[in-house]
Amino acid sequence: MRRIRLIIEYDGTEYVGWQVQPNGIAVQEAVERELAKLTGERCALHASGRTDSGVHALAQVAHFDTQSRIPADKFAFALNAGLPRDIRVLYSDEAEPSFHSRFDVKRKSYRYLVLNSPHDSAFTRNHALHVHHKLNVDKMNNAAALFLGEHDFLAFKASGITLENTVRTIFASEWSKHGDMLSFDVTGSGFMYNMVRIMVGTMLEIGLGRRDAKSIRRAFNEKSRSTCGVTAPAHGLYLARVEYDGFDTAPFIRSTFIF
């Protein structure tokens, strides 16, 4: 038995998310289907974490076990031959038998794209949130800096989700501007369900002048979801980078212009 590790890029637009759901096709399902065709086995695919419906991944990590004799590095090419074009395996290798995509994660990074312009773009309509009111990026960056360090993110937890530990450490949290496109890049020890989207939704309200940066400190103190902003839509969010001891997806992330 060998443990094979994949780095997967996907456009989440057409999927119900990473994990198998009754109401549509999941990315996990599409890849497992191709694995079954290739190996003749029923391989269970374990990812670094789930992504929601419409959320994208620049470099998701997943592993599976197989008795197949296909060389580890050939899985990327063999899977891509059969997968839908909106899912691409960028890399495959053989991992240590003890490696686990989810349990061994040290740091994760997400990106959230916002197109701030009078009109939306025909090209990024499913890949960046369009905001037509002018955003104050300096204010958003002041707010982003308040997330740095160790905090109890209970207020940034989706309601209805029960978790024992809501403390997370944020190592990087910054907005950058490329023409009309704003990119929020955040790295942390881990993220709860919807946490990045609630952080972004709160900062967008700050950037629009509807809320003060201080409200982030208040959210940490009061620990109530109602002190935060709305949950930003899924289609601007990308799982960007996953880091393990001795394995990092950064070299596989494309920094590609659409135009």
Next chain:
Amino acid sequence: MRRIRLIIEYDGTEYVGWQVQPNGIAVQEAVERELAKLTGERCALHASGRTDSGVHALAQVAHFDTQSRIPADKFAFALNAGLPRDIRVLYSDEAEPSFHSRFDVKRKSYRYLVLNSPHDSAFTRNHALHVHHKLNVDKMNNAAALFLGEHDFLAFKASGITLENTVRTIFASEWSKHGDMLSFDVTGSGFMYNMVRIMVGTMLEIGLGRRDAKSIRRAFNEKSRSTCGVTAPAHGLYLARVEYDGFDTAPFIRSTFIF
């Protein structure tokens, strides 16, 4: 009667091209349909030129005449409210009654994107040609420079098309590299049907080592389509910039990262 001018961005993936065709929806048709709803008139929309099925536009220019009293600058917002999200009007104004989108063009620029990497991208699958063999960009740039100046482009004309004048002047012709993404940017006095795609197809064969840069000089001398390379696919091509005396789409072109 007023002449209204539009700058239109579109993702050509789902369209049969700019011009109305029997086998699917054209961009022209989609916009004319919305104009009819807004104005109650049957407005004929004239563009700077056609684009083929699958070809994109960063800033196409088109005009129409109307008796409607909608303020000229409001057409962009009003049209976008009804248009499919893969067509966006970036700007609208009132032009001189003598302005003509096609006849008055002074220079046009196209962009062609090539993703040169072992695996295609989930995100640019319909927006850049994927080439997995390593391309020699220096060789492609040596070839690109040979297009500069005035030449008879008869060899770069799609067969079956009859044209009296096949002489065109190229003002800029260059490949640039952004990570794995190669961008060919070309500006000329005008371009014939498929001309940019045949130029790109020929340069790609040069970049793969299957053809010599000299073959471009030979194509100019022999004036035969068979001396050139294949026609590169439509989905990597963008109508980028259209220039008139006193009107230029450059400020409206977004330089947007997809990630």
